[in-house]
Amino acid sequence: MHPVYPTLPTEMQAGSYSGPPGSRNERRDSPVQNGTCGHVAYTPFRLISLQTIKTMASSSLADVPTVDIxxxxxxxxxxxxxxxxKQSEENFVYIVRGYCRCIYHSDVYVEVQEKLHPLDCDIVGGGSISHEPSSKKIRIYGHAHGYGKADHEITAKLIKAAFPNYKITISDKAY
Structure with missing residues (x-):
């Protein structure tokens, strides 16, 4: 069964909504306000060309990268x-998606659904990733409030295949 999410009112779509200062919904426009994303500034949505959308829509499971972080x-x-x-639900792949621009786990999920439509997605779980390219280390840890903890072993296996020269560590400890 797929979760059904209500459509947001127009004034709250596309990052235009900004809650009261200090609230959980306050728009965060800088890496300092948004966490430790280094030089990456928060942008609520990535612009995607129409050609990219058409290409993604016609893609099969084999064409989808397993890791995009x-x-x-x-x-x-x-x-x-x-x-x-359209095919059997027994024919599936696991994918890992994570972005600094996404404040909440649900933001990651919404972005994946939009990009990979008409393919279907089920959430296995979530967590956090610390990616340090200078030292070639990736740390996978924590859980997603509302979605539960992802199987970090599966995540580590997929990331190791995408980043073979990295040291990958996992932890069940939260943040």
């Missing part, structure tokens, strides 16, 4: 089970 920083990530409903 930011090149550096500390950020939320989701482990997602991806499948094509």
């Amino acid at each position: 930011d090149p550096s920083g500390v950020f939320k990530y989701m482990l997602i089970k991806l499948y094509d409903r």
Whole structure:
């Protein structure tokens, strides 16, 4: 069963909503306000060309990269089970997605759903990733409030395949 999410009112879409100062919904426009993402500033949505959307929409499971994470920083990530409903749900792949620009795990999930439509996604769980390219280290830890802890062993295996020269560590300890 796939979760159903309500559509946000227009004034709250595309990052235009800014809650009261100090609130959880306050817009965070700098890495200092948004966490430890290094030089990456927070942008609520990535602009995608129409050609890119058409290419993604026509892609199959084999065409989807298993890992797409930011090149550096500390950020939320989701482990997602991806499948094509037109085929058997038994034919699936796990993918890892994590971005500094996403404040909440749900932001990662929404972005993945938009990019990979018409393929279907189920959330396995989430956590956080600390990516240090200068020392070639990636740390996978924590959990996603509301989605649970991802299987960090699966995540580590996928990331190790994408970053073979890195030291990958996992921890169940939160933040």
